[in-house]
Amino acid sequence: MVDSPGVLQSMSEAVFLPQLASWLRSDTHRWAALQHAAALGLPDWCIAAGFVRNLAWDKLHGHAENTPLADIDLIYFDAADCSSERDHVLEAALTRSAPQYDWSVKNQARMHLRNHDAPYRDSVDAMSYWVSEEDAVAVRLEADGSLRWLGAFGIDKLQLLQITLNHKRPKHDDFERRIRDKGWLQRWPLLRVVR
Numbered sequence: 001m002v003d004s005p006g007v008l009q010s011m012s013e014a015v016f017l018p019q020l021a022s023w024l025r026s027d028t029h030r031w032a033a034l035q036h037a038a039a040l041g042l043p044d045w046c047i048a049a050g051f052v053r054n055l056a057w058d059k060l061h062g063h064a065e066n067t068p069l070a071d072i073d074l075i076y077f078d079a080a081d082c083s084s085e086r087d088h089v090l091e092a093a094l095t096r097s098a099p100q101y102d103w104s105v106k107n108q109a110r111m112h113l114r115n116h117d118a119p120y121r122d123s124v125d126a127m128s129y130w131v132s133e134e135d136a137v138a139v140r141l142e143a144d145g146s147l148r149w150l151g152a153f154g155i156d157k158l159q160l161l162q163i164t165l166n167h168k169r170p171k172h173d174d175f176e177r178r179i180r181d182k183g184w185l186q187r188w189p190l191l192r193v194v195r
Helices: 013-025 028-038 050-060 084-097 108-115 123-127 156-160 172-182
Strands: 002-004 046-048 072-076 103-107 137-141 147-151 162-164 192-194
Touching (some): 013 028, 013 147, 028 084, 028 137, 050 156, 072 123, 084 103, 108 123, 123 147
Parallel strands (some): 072 103, 162 192
Antiparallel strands (some): 046 072, 046 137
């Protein structure tokens, strides 16, 4: 939580995860999106990137309203069917059931081909190649209603209020463009850029 401008009181992961879960459960838009995604029953699925990251940064900055969801990055891992057509079918199904969201569905079992990487082992391994480390935080709604947090670089790093270049993707141009185009430093002025 932000005590005063520029002063962050760090929480342990044991404290931060329940706080993050509380924030997520109280956000009706995010909670509904998780329910729609869970209904698909995909293997090794989660919603990543801004879905979790923006929520944490909004709350840690003390914003009264959460940043609107630009899109929802639903990822999953299924080596048995790597067709891009399946992703389009899943996006269409989600758009029919929840048209208020802009869904982006990607099977990470094939994304290594686009990115020129070795094959990924699972969704967390795939996230470990994303441009910024803070994008690589995700959540999944389990069948029992509990939340499963996934993070290629840890979940609690979100509370550090930084944007960290992933050194598996050391293209500084892509990193800088992402920060600029998304307006992160304007929306969340307490963020530090770590290259």
